[in-house]
Amino acid sequence: MSKLSTKYLGLELKSPVIAGSSGQTSSLEKIKEAENCGAGAIVLKSLFEEQIEHLIASSGGPHSYPEAEDYMAYYIKANAVEDYLNLISAAKKSISIPIIPSINCISAGSWIDYAKMFENAGADALEINIFFLPVKGETTGSEIEKSYLQIIEKLKSKVKVPIAVKIGFRFTNILNIIELLYKRGVEGVVMFNRFYEPDIDIDKMAVVPAEVFSLPAERRYVLRWIAMADALDFKIDISASTGIHSGDDAIKYLLAGADTIQVCSALYKKGIGFIKEVNERIISWMEKRGFNSINQFRGKLNYSAVGNPILYERAQFMKFFSSHD
Numbered sequence: 001m002s003k004l005s006t007k008y009l010g011l012e013l014k015s016p017v018i019a020g021s022s023g024q025t026s027s028l029e030k031i032k033e034a035e036n037c038g039a040g041a042i043v044l045k046s047l048f049e050e051q052i053e054h055l056i057a058s059s060g061g062p063h064s065y066p067e068a069e070d071y072m073a074y075y076i077k078a079n080a081v082e083d084y085l086n087l088i089s090a091a092k093k094s095i096s097i098p099i100i101p102s103i104n105c106i107s108a109g110s111w112i113d114y115a116k117m118f119e120n121a122g123a124d125a126l127e128i129n130i131f132f133l134p135v136k137g138e139t140t141g142s143e144i145e146k147s148y149l150q151i152i153e154k155l156k157s158k159v160k161v162p163i164a165v166k167i168g169f170r171f172t173n174i175l176n177i178i179e180l181l182y183k184r185g186v187e188g189v190v191m192f193n194r195f196y197e198p199d200i201d202i203d204k205m206a207v208v209p210a211e212v213f214s215l216p217a218e219r220r221y222v223l224r225w226i227a228m229a230d231a232l233d234f235k236i237d238i239s240a241s242t243g244i245h246s247g248d249d250a251i252k253y254l255l256a257g258a259d260t261i262q263v264c265s266a267l268y269k270k271g272i273g274f275i276k277e278v279n280e281r282i283i284s285w286m287e288k289r290g291f292n293s294i295n296q297f298r299g300k301l302n303y304s305a306v307g308n309p310i311l312y313e314r315a316q317f318m319k320f321f322s323s324h325d
């Protein structure tokens with residue numbers, strides 16, 4: 001067993017470093033490369049609820065043949081699901097680390113019936129990326145959270161593999177939604193998804209996509225919530241996502257209480273070899289401090305373990321401003 005061995009969603013991982021869901025995990029070639037670089041697991045590029053629902057709408061169900069006029073639409077969408085299933089089984093045959101398919105969804109629709117297919121194709125766990133963007137003022141936060149929970153309740157009744165839910169960080173009380181997910185049997189939370197955001201180009205006077213890759217500074221808002229979630233009085237696995245651009249970033253998340261860390265933007269910017277760099281940095285840091293396993297230091301600086309929890313609680317800058325005016 002290596003020094004980096006850890007457990008996530010009940011799975012034995014050789015390293016806490018996971019290749020997070022993106023185009024970097026969408027082909028067998030890239031998945032093999034990530035394994036060779038020492039990834040502990042792979043979260044596949046997401047399949048979207050719309051892709052599956054379209055297949056259902058155009059075929060009348062998973063097994064019937066589509067009407068001729070829908071053929072092209074069916075073919076394109078059916079292939080997306082079929083290709084995904086093929087990728088899961090091909091990955092399971094050629095690599096030994098866990099494969100976690102990802103589904104991006106907004107409702108507890110009939111797509112959930114298809115999740116069983118991912119399980120049957122060999123998925124070790126599922127990552128469910130839920131985000132419902134409210135576009136009306138009258139929709140309440142609790143209505144939205146209810147739809148999150150409905151998705152999970154329905155999914156949990158269909159599949160047996162462990163489930164991690166990838167959430168965004170904009171909840172009124174993140175710890176409460178984590179608790180509600182845990183109570184419905186969710187094994188892990190991925191903190192957090194990073195959204196596709198709009199920006200404005202003032203020269204063109206047009207709405208344009210904002211930078212898709214994260215910056216190391218974005219780690220700051222994630223760190224607090226991981227430290228708080230790890231100190232809750234129940235154990236739900238935590239996978240850190242957002243802002244890991246160095247081995248030091250990964251160590252910080254582990255100290256705050258993450259069980260695993262998912263890398264994405266850095267894979268685009270530095271290549272898949274970044275996974276190896278992070279593993280090596282964690283090992284050298286552990287050796288310097290005499291740690292022989294991740295468990296010896298994971299969560300050592302979470303909200304309840306840290307000597308001065310006020311540092312995690314303080315959200316406003318009163319002190320800073322009063323001494324820097």
Ligand SMILES: Cc1cc2nc3c(=O)[nH]c(=O)nc-3n(C[C@H](O)[C@H](O)[C@H](O)COP(=O)(O)O)c2cc1C
Nearest residue numbers: 020021022045046129194214241242243263264265
């Ligand atoms: C180009 C790109 C594609 C992504 N595709 C997905 C996806 O299909 N599903 C998903 O859950 N997250 C997706 N993400 C989000 C990442 O998995 C990750 O949560 C986010 O980028 C934050 O991590 P990072 O700071 O390491 O980039 C994508 C991110 C990028 C930059």
